[in-house]
Amino acid sequence: MYVNLPGAIYMTIPDNILTLQGELPAGVRLIAVTKTQSVDRIREAYAAGQRIFGENKAREMEEKHPQLPPDIEWHMIGHLQRNKVKYIAGFVSMIQSVDSLELLTEINLQAIKHHRLIDCLLQIYIAAEETKFGLGLDEARHLLMSNEFKSMKNVRIRGVMGIATFTNDIDTVRKEFRNLSATFRLLRDNFFTADSGFNEISMGMSDDYNIAIEEGSTMVRIGTRIFGIRERKD
Ligand SMILES: *Cc1c(COP(=O)(O)O)cnc(C)c1O
Numbered sequence: 001m002y003v004n005l006p007g008a009i010y011m012t013i014p015d016n017i018l019t020l021q022g023e024l025p026a027g028v029r030l031i032a033v034t035k036t037q038s039v040d041r042i043r044e045a046y047a048a049g050q051r052i053f054g055e056n057k058a059r060e061m062e063e064k065h066p067q068l069p070p071d072i073e074w075h076m077i078g079h080l081q082r083n084k085v086k087y088i089a090g091f092v093s094m095i096q097s098v099d100s101l102e103l104l105t106e107i108n109l110q111a112i113k114h115h116r117l118i119d120c121l122l123q124i125y126i127a128a129e130e131t132k133f134g135l136g137l138d139e140a141r142h143l144l145m146s147n148e149f150k151s152m153k154n155v156r157i158r159g160v161m162g163i164a165t166f167t168n169d170i171d172t173v174r175k176e177f178r179n180l181s182a183t184f185r186l187l188r189d190n191f192f193t194a195d196s197g198f199n200e201i202s203m204g205m206s207d208d209y210n211i212a213i214e215e216g217s218t219m220v221r222i223g224t225r226i227f228g229i230r231e232r233k234d
Contacts, residue, residue: 013041014048016226021049024220028213031075031202033223035060036230039067045226046072054096054221058084065091077161077202077221079133082106090114096121096161096202096221099133101143104155111154119158121202124183126176127165134162137183144191157192159200159218160184164208173208177215184216 011019020030031054034042042053042064051071055061056078065074065088073093080097088095089110098104098120111118122143125134135143143149144157162180164173184201192198204212204220212220223230 013044013226017045017048017050020222020225025213028217029219031077031219031221032226033077033205033221034064034227035078035223037223037227039064041227042068052093054223058087061092062087075221085110089116089118092118094119094121094158097123097133098157099123099135101146101148104143104152105148108152108155117154117156119156119197121159121161121200122157122187123161123163124180126162126180126183128172128176129165137186140183140187141190144187156197158197159202160187161202161219163205164203164212170211174211174215177203177208177212177217181216 017032024030029052030050031052032045032050033054034045035054035056046069052073052075054075054077055064056076058076058080061074061076074088074091076088076092076095077097079099080095080103082103085103085106089107095107095118098107104120107118107120122140123134124140125136160180160183162176164176167173180203181201188198200218201216202219202221203215203217206222206225209217209220209222
């Protein structure tokens with residue numbers, strides 16, 4: 001399938017994947033964001049060697065998962081309502097969008113039901129925009145200090161995730177990513193031991209992943225640059 005992209009016109013999905021994989025330094029993983037994309041297009045990315053896919057809706061992920069190979073790692077990257085955790089808890093590899101203690105509590109309960117340990121990232125609020133979900137630094141601290149969190153055995157916090165402001169102003173974006181890196185280090189140094197697995201910073205999308213990598217990203221979440229411009233805008 002050929003995709004229409006400014007700057008990468010008529011590249012195929014596999015070409016885009018291979019180009020990106022070639023660009024990423026060691027230690028940075030590519031999450032191919034497949035929201036709104038058909039199972040066939042995801043198969044093309046899979047054929048190019050891509051194994052980690054990100055979706056932002058629980059029902060969409062639940063529907064695609066059984067139609068695709070079992071060695072795919074599914075990452076939830078969108079705002080997740082508590083009553084929808086049950087649809088993905090049996091197979092999801094990582095929930096990157098944990099933005100409340102209540103949500104984490106439900107993930108833990110569902111993980112217990114499925115006899116699983118579910119990896120999670122704390123979504124940290126870094127953008128100037130009001131509409132973005134996420135925890136402030138103090139809220140993240142409170143969550144990690146709470147007895148509820150300390151008693152959870154079936155979730156593992158692996159790091160942080162953030163979405164920068166949607167702007168062409170590179171300095172703003174860089175500052176926000178730098179902020180997220182600083183938050184990551186602060187939480188790590190105060191709440192996690194070296195062997196805890198708290199080592200992921202998920203930041204960077206199609207238009208800003210190079211800046212994110214310079215600022216310490218370990219996971220970039222890229223949709224448009226692989227699959228072209230989405231018709232559904234979410
Ligand atoms: C859609 C989405 C992405 C990918 O955005 P692109 O600009 O298409 O690369 C990354 N992260 C989240 C949370 C998203 O919702």
